[in-house]
Amino acid sequence: MLSISNLSYFIGERVLFESAQLHIKPKEKIGLIGLNGTGKTTLLRIINGEVTPDSGEVSKRNDCTIGYLNQDLLSFESQESIVAVAMEAFREAVEYEIKIERALKKLETEYSEKLVNHLTALQEKYESLGGYRLQSLAEEILEGVGFKTSDLHRPLAEFSGGWRMRVMLAKLLLEKPSVLMLDEPTNHLDLPSIQWVESYLKNYDGAVIIVSHDKYFLDNTISKVIEVSNGKLNTFAGNYSFYLNEKELRDKIQKNAYINQQQKIKQSEQFISRFRAKATKARQVQSRVKSLERMDKIEEVKSESAAISFNFNFSHKSGRHVVQLEEVSKSYGDLEVLKPSSVRIERGDKIALIGANGIGKSTLLRIVSNNEPHGGKVTAGHNVNPSFFAQHQIEALTLHNEILDELKQSGTNKLEQELRMVLGCFLFSGDDVYKKIKVLSGGEKSRVALAKTLISESNFLLLDEPTNHLDIISVNILIQALQQYKGTFVLVSHDRFFISEVANKIWYIEDQIIKEYPGNYEEFEHWKTRRSENRERTQIPEKKTPQKKQSVSTPNSSADRQLAKLKKNLEAVEREIESLEKEIANAETIMADPEVYKDLDKLKEANNNYDGLKKELETKNNVWETIVDEIGKLE
Numbered sequence: 001m002l003s004i005s006n007l008s009y010f011i012g013e014r015v016l017f018e019s020a021q022l023h024i025k026p027k028e029k030i031g032l033i034g035l036n037g038t039g040k041t042t043l044l045r046i047i048n049g050e051v052t053p054d055s056g057e058v059s060k061r062n063d064c065t066i067g068y069l070n071q072d073l074l075s076f077e078s079q080e081s082i083v084a085v086a087m088e089a090f091r092e093a094v095e096y097e098i099k100i101e102r103a104l105k106k107l108e109t110e111y112s113e114k115l116v117n118h119l120t121a122l123q124e125k126y127e128s129l130g131g132y133r134l135q136s137l138a139e140e141i142l143e144g145v146g147f148k149t150s151d152l153h154r155p156l157a158e159f160s161g162g163w164r165m166r167v168m169l170a171k172l173l174l175e176k177p178s179v180l181m182l183d184e185p186t187n188h189l190d191l192p193s194i195q196w197v198e199s200y201l202k203n204y205d206g207a208v209i210i211v212s213h214d215k216y217f218l219d220n221t222i223s224k225v226i227e228v229s230n231g232k233l234n235t236f237a238g239n240y241s242f243y244l245n246e247k248e249l250r251d252k253i254q255k256n257a258y259i260n261q262q263q264k265i266k267q268s269e270q271f272i273s274r275f276r277a278k279a280t281k282a283r284q285v286q287s288r289v290k291s292l293e294r295m296d297k298i299e300e301v302k303s304e305s306a307a308i309s310f311n312f313n314f315s316h317k318s319g320r321h322v323v324q325l326e327e328v329s330k331s332y333g334d335l336e337v338l339k340p341s342s343v344r345i346e347r348g349d350k351i352a353l354i355g356a357n358g359i360g361k362s363t364l365l366r367i368v369s370n371n372e373p374h375g376g377k378v379t380a381g382h383n384v385n386p387s388f389f390a391q392h393q394i395e396a397l398t399l400h401n402e403i404l405d406e407l408k409q410s411g412t413n414k415l416e417q418e419l420r421m422v423l424g425c426f427l428f429s430g431d432d433v434y435k436k437i438k439v440l441s442g443g444e445k446s447r448v449a450l451a452k453t454l455i456s457e458s459n460f461l462l463l464d465e466p467t468n469h470l471d472i473i474s475v476n477i478l479i480q481a482l483q484q485y486k487g488t489f490v491l492v493s494h495d496r497f498f499i500s501e502v503a504n505k506i507w508y509i510e511d512q513i514i515k516e517y518p519g520n521y522e523e524f525e526h527w528k529t530r531r532s533e534n535r536e537r538t539q540i541p542e543k544k545t546p547q548k549k550q551s552v553s554t555p556n557s558s559a560d561r562q563l564a565k566l567k568k569n570l571e572a573v574e575r576e577i578e579s580l581e582k583e584i585a586n587a588e589t590i591m592a593d594p595e596v597y598k599d600l601d602k603l604k605e606a607n608n609n610y611d612g613l614k615k616e617l618e619t620k621n622n623v624w625e626t627i628v629d630e631i632g633k634l635e
Helices: 040-048 071-075 082-107 113-128 131-144 161-175 191-202 215-221 240-275 279-294 361-368 391-395 403-408 416-425 430-434 442-454 472-484 496-502 521-538 546-552 557-591 594-598 600-634
Strands: 002-011 014-024 029-033 055-060 066-069 179-183 207-211 224-229 232-236 321-332 335-346 350-354 375-380 386-389 460-464 488-492 505-510 513-517
Touching: 002 040, 014 055, 014 232, 029 040, 029 215, 029 240, 040 066, 040 179, 040 207, 066 161, 071 161, 082 113, 082 131, 082 161, 113 131, 131 161, 131 191, 161 179, 161 191, 191 215, 207 215, 215 240, 215 496, 224 240, 232 240, 240 279, 321 361, 335 361, 335 375, 335 488, 335 513, 350 361, 350 496, 361 460, 361 488, 361 505, 386 442, 391 442, 403 416, 403 430, 403 442, 416 430, 416 442, 442 460, 442 472, 472 496, 496 521, 513 521, 557 600
Parallel strands: 029 207, 029 224, 066 179, 179 207, 350 488, 350 505, 386 460, 460 488
Antiparallel strands: 002 014, 002 055, 224 232, 321 335, 321 375, 505 513
């Protein structure tokens, strides 16, 4: 259907593609993979006809159409409603609809048999194009990517860039091109929309090429990987997980072959150097020289997975209770976002706040940080030092600063060598650290802002969509950093792989109430699926057996009594822990008193008291964790 042969493209002296080959068959689902800067987006633009290669050919069938979703569409503006913009996918049908409206208008004043026949012909053609079903189809797709029914007739200009991108995606899906190319399509989608798009693409009738950092999304949509590496397009038959395994095997083979070849080259060069001046060895020397010139050089394997060791320093360790939300609520005028909810963040919690866009996730994150007006009470615990990362942190970077200077101004008093090590973890090495912020890409700026957040020595992080604009390698680096982080964090993200790797608790908003699942993302998804299946099985029509419907919702009294008892015990233990933490803080103050140091007996007594309190606190913490586990099992 579409073929690329002998493709070469250069940026100055830098090679992006050299004699690259690619063949795309109908209905293939392809993931385009590669390091940043290897040419993934450039390849899509070459296929789309926006960029002309230096040599080679892109050929396609006459009936092959191409649709391309890229970040440039963020700037598209229109005063038309979003459903009207999406309907532009059906240009021919829309033109006939306009002609029909004109004919009907004309019939009101100029009735004639000729005009009636013309109108009938127009209507028949419109019906053959599926015209009468197109608006409902457009509305279905728009709602699938996250729009409410009430939004469909609002002007596109009223929506932010991310929501406009969804309209552009819906328009492309309605156009149904032979080759659908999507460049980071999940950047502006929430979890429900991502899952809907996954389902749609699985059954899409054309070929699909996807560039994405979302591993779960790739695994759920593609059956073939094209890797852009060293100017070539390498094919792997399978999804992203298969690619990773196969890539590891190929790299191992290539690495061994590279080492062997380098040894042979070194031996030949040594032979040439040693015997170049000897006439008796001239023929052998020339043979070795020609052999080296003819040799197909094996490329050195470049690691695409960076392992990092991140040293987090806290000036203070937070108390057991990091933040307490009591009857917290939020409304915008008549719009109620959160009903009164109570929840607690404990030291060591790694919380992922998930759900659809528009339900209040980012608002809740700002409430937790006390940067959003709200009802109820938010109380920060002892020694809590928060740091907030959101998209406005990227915009707040000083454009004329060099990257290294930007980190120096973060106020952590780290040495330049330490800052260089941190930047190296975020893929800024060597002279990269002297780049101006203004020349960085969106992903690079995001990495700088994240580095600033992580070196802030905060023991409580709030991260709003931290993986947006990051590539797969950068996401892996952030995962490793958060896995090594000993503090507490709450993050908002739609990247399921990222969430599954870093979170130990899930928050979600249901019926405008904050709810908590005490486990990781995979356990949460399993629980949610099981709960949904149980609800379907127990949902009995009220007319047939109203008494059974009532009994289904009746709680298990024995389990409920046990759960209530455990929660009561948990509250008692939490009060004891809080009291012990205060006693320990008081004991630390006493031990710091110079007068105590002068009296050995008092110092010994103070030390013994402090050690006893610490042991008692450790015991209570263990009891607390045991009760929480038991509650989790019952819930």
